[in-house]
Amino acid sequence: MYTEFARALRKNSSGRPMIFNLCNPVASPDWGDCPEEQQSTYSWSYAPGIAQSWRTCTDVGFVGEIEFKDVLRNYDANARHPEVAGPGRFNDPDCLGPELGMSDEEFRTQMTLWSVAAAPLVIGSDVRKLGATSLGILADRDVLAINQDRAAVQAVRVGPAGTTETWVKRLADGDRAVVLLNRGDSPATLTTTARAVGLTGGRFTLRDAWTDRVTESAGTISAAVPAHGAALFRVGRASGKPAAPHLVAGLPQVTAVGGDAVPTGVAPVAAGGDRARIEVAVRNDGTRPVVAPRVRLTAPKGWTVRAAGTTPRLLLPGHTAAFAFTVTLPDGAAPADAALTARTSYEVPGRGRLGLATTAALRVAPAAPDGDDVTLSHHDWISATSGWMSPTVDRSVGGGRR
Numbered sequence: 001m002y003t004e005f006a007r008a009l010r011k012n013s014s015g016r017p018m019i020f021n022l023c024n025p026v027a028s029p030d031w032g033d034c035p036e037e038q039q040s041t042y043s044w045s046y047a048p049g050i051a052q053s054w055r056t057c058t059d060v061g062f063v064g065e066i067e068f069k070d071v072l073r074n075y076d077a078n079a080r081h082p083e084v085a086g087p088g089r090f091n092d093p094d095c096l097g098p099e100l101g102m103s104d105e106e107f108r109t110q111m112t113l114w115s116v117a118a119a120p121l122v123i124g125s126d127v128r129k130l131g132a133t134s135l136g137i138l139a140d141r142d143v144l145a146i147n148q149d150r151a152a153v154q155a156v157r158v159g160p161a162g163t164t165e166t167w168v169k170r171l172a173d174g175d176r177a178v179v180l181l182n183r184g185d186s187p188a189t190l191t192t193t194a195r196a197v198g199l200t201g202g203r204f205t206l207r208d209a210w211t212d213r214v215t216e217s218a219g220t221i222s223a224a225v226p227a228h229g230a231a232l233f234r235v236g237r238a239s240g241k242p243a244a245p246h247l248v249a250g251l252p253q254v255t256a257v258g259g260d261a262v263p264t265g266v267a268p269v270a271a272g273g274d275r276a277r278i279e280v281a282v283r284n285d286g287t288r289p290v291v292a293p294r295v296r297l298t299a300p301k302g303w304t305v306r307a308a309g310t311t312p313r314l315l316l317p318g319h320t321a322a323f324a325f326t327v328t329l330p331d332g333a334a335p336a337d338a339a340l341t342a343r344t345s346y347e348v349p350g351r352g353r354l355g356l357a358t359t360a361a362l363r364v365a366p367a368a369p370d371g372d373d374v375t376l377s378h379h380d381w382i383s384a385t386s387g388w389m390s391p392t393v394d395r396s397v398g399g400g401r402r
Contacts, residue, residue: 006050021092021120022051044081044091053090053120056080060124065390066097068106068228072183075113082154085118091154093117095124098134108210109181109230111137115147116155116169116177116232142209143232146177155179158197164190164225168197175236177209182225185267187251187360189281191222194235203238203287206246213356215246218317220285224250224358227267244351245286245317249344251360252297252325253279271365272333275326277308280342280358283320290315291347295323298341304328315346327362335366335380 002022009018024040036042040057047054057077061070078093085091096114098107114121123138130138137143146169155169155177163184169177176197180190194204194217204217209232216238223231254268255261256277262268270276280295293315299305308324315321327340340362345355366380377393 002047002050019053020051022047022054024055041077041080044084048084048089052088053092056091056093058094060094061097061101064100066101066124067390068102068109071097071102071106071110071113075117078117078119079155079157082156085152085154087150087152090118090120090152092120092122095122096138098123098125098130098138100125103228104133104137105226106228107134108137109228111140111143112179112210112230112232113167113181115143116167116179118147118149118152118154118169121147140210142207142212142234146171146209146232146234149177158192164188166190166192166196170198171234173236175234178221178233178235180221180223180225180231180233182227182229185227186264187224187226187229187253189222189224189248189250189283190231191220194219194221197221197235199235199237201237203242205236205238205243207234208232209234214243216243216287217246217285218287220246220318222246222248222283222285224248226251226360242287244348244354245284245288245290247290247293247315247344247346247354247356248281248283248285249295249342249356249358250279250281250283251358252340252342253281253360254340254362255279267363269363269365270329270333272329272331272367275328276362278325278327278340280323280325280344281320282315282323282344282346284315284317286317288348289317291349293321293344293346296343296345297323297325297327298343299327300333300338302330303333303338329364333364335364337361338364 006020009020012018022043024043040055043054043056057074060066060074074093078091096110149171151172153170155167158166158168165181167179171177176199178197182188206217207214221233221235225231254276257268257270258274278297282293284290291314294311297305306326308326312321339359341357341359343357345353347353
């Protein structure tokens with residue numbers, strides 16, 4: 001049937017060229033005990049000879065409720081057979097979902113992953129209602145250039161699967177598009193090397209596709225990546241006059257709250273009156289030293305921020321400096337995701353003083369319930385997740401009535 005439909009499209013009465021995107025009617029291997037050849041994840045085996053693109057998994061989410069975990073599920077299913085993708089034929093992990101349930105950071109990650117997958121960029125949202133941030137993500141020229149690269153190579157993972165991963169896409173001019181993906185719930189500094197992504201030499205240019213910042217590295221490719229975030233670099237061999245060193249300013253990391261250490265990979269939570277220790281790691285991955293690195297940490301109004309320790313006068317290539325702060329929350333701190341912003345500045349000989357900023361969130365919990373008889377489900381939640389849509393109070397998952 002698919003073959004006959006494709007033939008009819010090619011011979012349509014208007015004579016216009018048409019693209020055939022094949023969607024397997026059986027949505028998911030999780031929906032019933034159906035033969036493998038009927039599952040949506042099996043389309044890679046026959047669709048390349050019939051269609052220009054083909055769905056590789058179930059729907060990426062529900063109408064108005066696309067969750068990041070399902071975006072990752074679809075991306076992983078799509079990544080299983082990169083060998084069948086190429087010019088004029090593309091694996092399709094389903095539509096992009098700006099403002100349909102994900103945060104801006106999560107949608108930027110989806111756009112990053114779909115771009116290096118050489119995936120069709122089909123928007124599932126009402127574009128007439130999208131905000132400036134979403135439109136900016138969709139229209140970023142450097143990211144679109146990676147998606148539309150004429151080699152049409154699909155990214156593959158370098159190294160093991162896990163909470164943090166590296167994905168690389170070979171580009172037509174020999175450069176590499178490198179993704180540092182953070183699937184976890186807390187920020188992390190992610191690192192790979194030029195050699196690991198297939199490049200050799202002594203100097204490398206790193207162009208951040210999202211910020212347009214261009215730096216030079218001695219071979220390390222790294223970035224501070226927020227929770228559910230992804231860094232995207234276009235990496236190539238450097239030549240000519242050296243660019244500014246690739247300096248990595250870590251996101252503010254909450255290492256302790258109220259004297260208790262925060263476990264790695266756990267989103268930190270504090271309450272009014274708590275004292276938190278914040279650390280910012282600054283690393284020089286460039287080929288030249290930087291002078292007088294400084295970090296200034298800002299917190300919401302009414303919070304107290306005090307620096308702890310000393311600052312170095314010089315940060316050599318391959319070295320890291322840790323900047324520590326003590327942050328005290330006011331007793332009446334309102335429940336919210338409070339922004340902690342680290343502004344890092346440094347001096348590069350011949351280029352003056354440069355800077356960059358990184359921001360991470362510290363979740364402020366509501367005050368503990370008062371009284372002997374408290375319905376905890378009606379107390380303000382810090383967070384809530386379920387395996388199927390979103391949990392709600394006194395309603396079924398997804399918000400339907402009981």
